[in-house]
Amino acid sequence: MNLNSTVYKRMPSRDLADDPDRGDDASAALVSAVDQNSGNPSWKLSLPHVCVATISSFLFGYHLGVVNEPLESISMDLGFSGNTLAEGFVVSMCLGGALIGCLFSGWICDGIGRRRAFQLSALPMILGAFLSASSRSLEGMLFGRFLVGTGMGLGPTVASLYVTEVSPPLVRGTYGSFIQIATCLGLIAALFIGIPVKEVVGWWRVCFWVSAVPAALLALCMEFCAESPHWLYKRGRIGEAEVEFERLLGGSHVKSAMAELSRSDRGDESESIKYSELFYGRHFRVVFIGTMLFALQQLSGINAVFYFSSAVFRSAGVPSEIANVCVGFANLSGSIIAMLLMDKLGRKILLLGSFLGMAASMGLQVVATILHHQDSWHVYLSVGGMLLFVLAFALGAGPVPGLLLPEIFPNKIRAKAMALCMSVHWVVNFFVGLLFLRLLEQLGAKMLYSMFASFCLMAAIFVGKNVIETKGKSLQEIEISLLSAV
Numbered sequence: 001m002n003l004n005s006t007v008y009k010r011m012p013s014r015d016l017a018d019d020p021d022r023g024d025d026a027s028a029a030l031v032s033a034v035d036q037n038s039g040n041p042s043w044k045l046s047l048p049h050v051c052v053a054t055i056s057s058f059l060f061g062y063h064l065g066v067v068n069e070p071l072e073s074i075s076m077d078l079g080f081s082g083n084t085l086a087e088g089f090v091v092s093m094c095l096g097g098a099l100i101g102c103l104f105s106g107w108i109c110d111g112i113g114r115r116r117a118f119q120l121s122a123l124p125m126i127l128g129a130f131l132s133a134s135s136r137s138l139e140g141m142l143f144g145r146f147l148v149g150t151g152m153g154l155g156p157t158v159a160s161l162y163v164t165e166v167s168p169p170l171v172r173g174t175y176g177s178f179i180q181i182a183t184c185l186g187l188i189a190a191l192f193i194g195i196p197v198k199e200v201v202g203w204w205r206v207c208f209w210v211s212a213v214p215a216a217l218l219a220l221c222m223e224f225c226a227e228s229p230h231w232l233y234k235r236g237r238i239g240e241a242e243v244e245f246e247r248l249l250g251g252s253h254v255k256s257a258m259a260e261l262s263r264s265d266r267g268d269e270s271e272s273i274k275y276s277e278l279f280y281g282r283h284f285r286v287v288f289i290g291t292m293l294f295a296l297q298q299l300s301g302i303n304a305v306f307y308f309s310s311a312v313f314r315s316a317g318v319p320s321e322i323a324n325v326c327v328g329f330a331n332l333s334g335s336i337i338a339m340l341l342m343d344k345l346g347r348k349i350l351l352l353g354s355f356l357g358m359a360a361s362m363g364l365q366v367v368a369t370i371l372h373h374q375d376s377w378h379v380y381l382s383v384g385g386m387l388l389f390v391l392a393f394a395l396g397a398g399p400v401p402g403l404l405l406p407e408i409f410p411n412k413i414r415a416k417a418m419a420l421c422m423s424v425h426w427v428v429n430f431f432v433g434l435l436f437l438r439l440l441e442q443l444g445a446k447m448l449y450s451m452f453a454s455f456c457l458m459a460a461i462f463v464g465k466n467v468i469e470t471k472g473k474s475l476q477e478i479e480i481s482l483l484s485a486v
Contacts, residue, residue: 040170041170041248041249041250041253042249043168043171043175045249045250046175046248048225049225049226049248050163050166050167050178051178052218052222053158053162053163053166053222054163054178054179054181054182055182055217055218055221056118056158056159056218057156057159057180057182057183057186058186058214059151059152059211059214059218060155060156060183060186061183061185061186061189062186062187062211063190064152064187065186065187065191066193066207067090067091067145068190068194068324069197070197070204071087073198074141074204077202080138086138090138090142093142094145095429095430097145097146097148097150097151097152097153098149098150098426099149099153099426099430101121101149101152101153101154101155102153102154102157102422102423102425102426103153103423104154105117105153105158105415106157106415106417106418106419107416109157109161109231109415110231110234113228113231113232114165115222115228118155118158118159118162118222119219121151122151122215122218122222123151123219124147125147125155125215128143128145128146128147128148128149129144129148129208129212130144130208130209130212131143132148132208133205133208133209134205144208148211151215153422153426156402157418157419157422160179160405160418161406161414161415161418162228163403163406164406164407164475165228165231166228166248170343171343172343172403173343173403174339174343176399176400176402177338177339177399177403178339179402180335180338180402181332181336181339184328184331184394187328188328188332191328193207194207226244226248229242229244229261230411233258233261233411234412238258241258245257245258260475260476261411261476263480273412273416275416275420278413278416283413286408287409287417289408289466289467290401290405291420291421293404293459293462293463293467294422294425294428295428296459297397297425298425298428299432299455300355301448301449301452301455302358302397302398304433304436313326313383327387327390330391331391331393331398333394334391334392334394334395334398335394335399337394337395338350338395338398338399338400339399342399342400342403342471343471343472345471346471347396347403347469348463348467348468350395351396351397351400351404351463352396352460352463353392353395353396354395354398354400355396355456355457355459355460355463356460357388357389357392357395358392358393358456359453359456359457360392361386361389362453362456363453364385365382365385365386365445366446366449366453367381368381370446401421405418407473407478408479411475411479
C-alpha cells in the first residue's frame with residue numbers, strides 16, 4: 001500500500017475527525033500501526049520553518065539591547081541629555097508596547113493563524129524602526145519604541161506556539177532552545193552594532209535602520225513557511241492540516257499525526273474559549289502552572305541582573321563593553337548547553353538544576369556583600385556569582401518555560417493561555433525593574449539578593465511538585481495525561 005498516496009492519507013483522517021463514534025481505540029491503533037512502519041519523523045523537514053520563526057526572537061533580543069550603548073548619543077542629539085526620566089522612558093517604552101501586543105496575541109494567533117501573526121508582528125517593528133531612526137524629537141523616538149514594543153510582545157508568544165506545534169516530538173526541546181539562542185544572538189548583535197556609536201556621529205540611527213532588515217526578512221520568508229497544522233485542524237481545515245503535516249513530518253507520518261489530533265481534540269470543536277474560562281474548571285491547573293513559572297522566573301531577579309550588571313563589573317575595574325560581552329557570552333553558552341541537553345535530560349531536570357544553580361549564585365552575591373568591607377576579592381566573588389547566575393538561568397529558567405507551556409496547554413486554549421502567561425511575565429518584569437533600585441536603597445544588597453535567592457528556591461520547589469516531564473511525548477499524549485489527572 002502506498003503511504004504517499006494523497007487519497008490514502010486524507011480520507012481516513014477526515015472521516016475520523018468527523019465521526020467521533022469511531023472511538024479512541026481506532027485512533028490508537030492507527031497511530032501505532034503507522035509509527036511501526038515509519039519510525040520517527042525526520043528533523044530536517046521542519047528545521048527551515050523553525051529557523052525562520054526564530055528571527056522574531058532575534059529581533060526581540062536586538063530591540064531589548066539596541067539603546068544600551070547609543071542612549072547617551074540619542075539623548076544629546078534629541079535634546080534631553082541629563083534627563084534621566086526621559087532616558088528611562090526611551091529604554092522602557094518598548095515594555096509598555098510589549099504588554100499591549102502580548103495581551104492581544106491570543107486573539108491574533110487564533111484569529112489569523114501563526115504565519116500571519118508573525119507577519120503582523122514584523123510590521124510595527126519595521127515602522128517603529130523607521131520612526132526611531134528618523135526621529136528628530138523625544139516624542140518621535142518614544143512612539144517608534146512603543147510600536148516596536150507591540151511587535152516584541154506578539155512575536156515571542158507566536159514563536160513559542162509555532163515552534164512547539166511544527167516540531168517533531170523527539171527534537172521539540174532542541175528546537176525550542178533555538179528561541180533563547182536567537183534572543184542571545186540578537187542582544188549580542190545589538191552590542192556589536194552599537195560599538196561605533198561614540199566615534200561616528202549619528203550612528204545610533206544606523207542601529208535602528210539595521211533592525212528593519214531581519215523584520216522584513218521574517219515577513220517575507222513566512223510567506224513560504226508552513227502554517228501550524230494544529231491551528232488549521234482547530235479551524236476545521238482538515239485537508240490543509242494534512243498537507244502541512246506532510247511538509248513538516250513527511251508523508252508517512254500524516255496519518256498518525258492526524259489521528260493524535262483527533263484523539264485529543266474530540267469534543268473541543270465548539271466555540272472559541274473565553275479568557276475567563278482559563279481561571280476555573282479543568283484548564284485552571286495548567287494555566288496556574290504557566291503563570292507561576294513566568295512570575296517566578298522574573299522574581300528570581302534575572303532582569304535586575306541584566307539591567308545593572310555593568311555597575312558590578314565597573315567596581316571590579318572591568319569596562320562596561322567587556323562586561324556586556326561577558327554576560328552575553330555566559331547567556332549564549334548556557335543556551336547552547338540547554339539546547340544539547342533539552343531532549344536528553346528533559347525539561348523538569350533542567351528547570352530544577354537551573355533554579356537551584358541560580359539560588360546558589362545569589363548566595364555568592366550575599367557572601368560578597370557580607371565581605372564588602374573586609375577583603376578586596378569580594379568584588380571578584382560578586383562578578384563570578386553574577387556570571388554563574390546568568391549561566392544557570394540560560395540552562396533552564398530562560399528557555400524552558402517558553403517551550404514547556406505550549407506543550408502542556410491543550411490545543412483549544414494554547415494561544416490565549418500563552419498570551420495570559422506572557423502578560424504576567426511582562427507585568428512582573430516591569431515591577432522588578434521599577435522597584436529594584438528603590439528596594440536596593442531601602443533594604444540593602446544583602447537582603448535583596450537573599451530575597452532573589454529565596455524566590456529561586458521557591459521556584460525549584462514549585463517545579464518539583466507541579467511540573468511534569470514532556471520529553472519525547474507528542475502534544476496530544478501530554479494533553480491527555482494532564483486532563484486525565486484532573
